[in-house]
Amino acid sequence: xxxxxxxxxxxxxxxxxxxxxxxxxxxxxxxxxxxxxxxxxxxxxxxxxxxxxxxxxxxxxxxxxxxxxxxxxxxxxxxxxxxxxxxxxxxxxxxxxxxxxxxxxxxxxxxxxxxxxxxxxxxxxxxxxxxxxxxxxxxxxxxxxxxxxxxxxxxxxxxxxxxxxxxxxxxxxxxxxxxxxxxxxxxxxxxxxxxxxxxxxxxx
Numbered sequence: 001x002x003x004x005x006x007x008x009x010x011x012x013x014x015x016x017x018x019x020x021x022x023x024x025x026x027x028x029x030x031x032x033x034x035x036x037x038x039x040x041x042x043x044x045x046x047x048x049x050x051x052x053x054x055x056x057x058x059x060x061x062x063x064x065x066x067x068x069x070x071x072x073x074x075x076x077x078x079x080x081x082x083x084x085x086x087x088x089x090x091x092x093x094x095x096x097x098x099x100x101x102x103x104x105x106x107x108x109x110x111x112x113x114x115x116x117x118x119x120x121x122x123x124x125x126x127x128x129x130x131x132x133x134x135x136x137x138x139x140x141x142x143x144x145x146x147x148x149x150x151x152x153x154x155x156x157x158x159x160x161x162x163x164x165x166x167x168x169x170x171x172x173x174x175x176x177x178x179x180x181x182x183x184x185x186x187x188x189x190x191x192x193x194x195x196x197x198x199x200x201x202x203x204x
Contacts, residue, residue: 004046011044027122030129035065036109042131043121051117051133051166052148058139060113064102065127070094100167102130103160110134114151115160118167 013019026043039061042048053059071094073080078089094101099118107115113134122129135142137152150156159165163172173184183191 004049007044007046011047023122027124027129030063030065030122031124031127033063036062036106038062039131042133044119044131047119048131048133051119053116053133054148056141058136058142058148060110060134060136062106062110062132062134063121064106064118064130064132066098066102066105066130068098068123068126068128096171097167098128099130100160100163100165100171102128103132103165103167106132106134107158107160111158112136112138114156115165116151117165 010016010019014023041055042053042061043063045053048061053061070090071092073089073092075089080087080089099120103115103118106118107113114137116133116135118130118132120128121131135148135151137143137156143149143152156164160168163169169175172187174187176184185191
């Protein structure tokens, strides 16, 4: 087994004494730092490499801190005007994961970079911490690399805001399999729209 395989197996056993101690100490350190901070290297190199990270110019890692919990409805004084069905305020959950939100915050703060992917690194009672892999599309080391220069195209601007990253696709239900999975492609809205429309073709 290579070194990355050992690291992978170590991270699978998060309840082990070694990793519990490491996570506890690191979590204390993360709490002292700002909610968005740049790192010199990934905390989990084997995970970052699996998601496309390379230790070369043009690749950047940022750690993002996200507050845990559901999404309370943002209404003044808890008053929802409308039908009783939509009166709920407190026990509502977000449609997207906290990881997708972490990618979005990093992408908004660093508008010139492109979000490649992200992964979990730590959590405590209040926060979750994710590391986001970003790529500089203007860097020659990226533009000249045929494995990654697809991300320099204009169509990939702010892909994290449009649900095109792995976390965003998962929230859109695009990671499924099976016979009824066709109802999710190309998107749930597109399928619904297609089924609602009456198509009367000339030759039918």
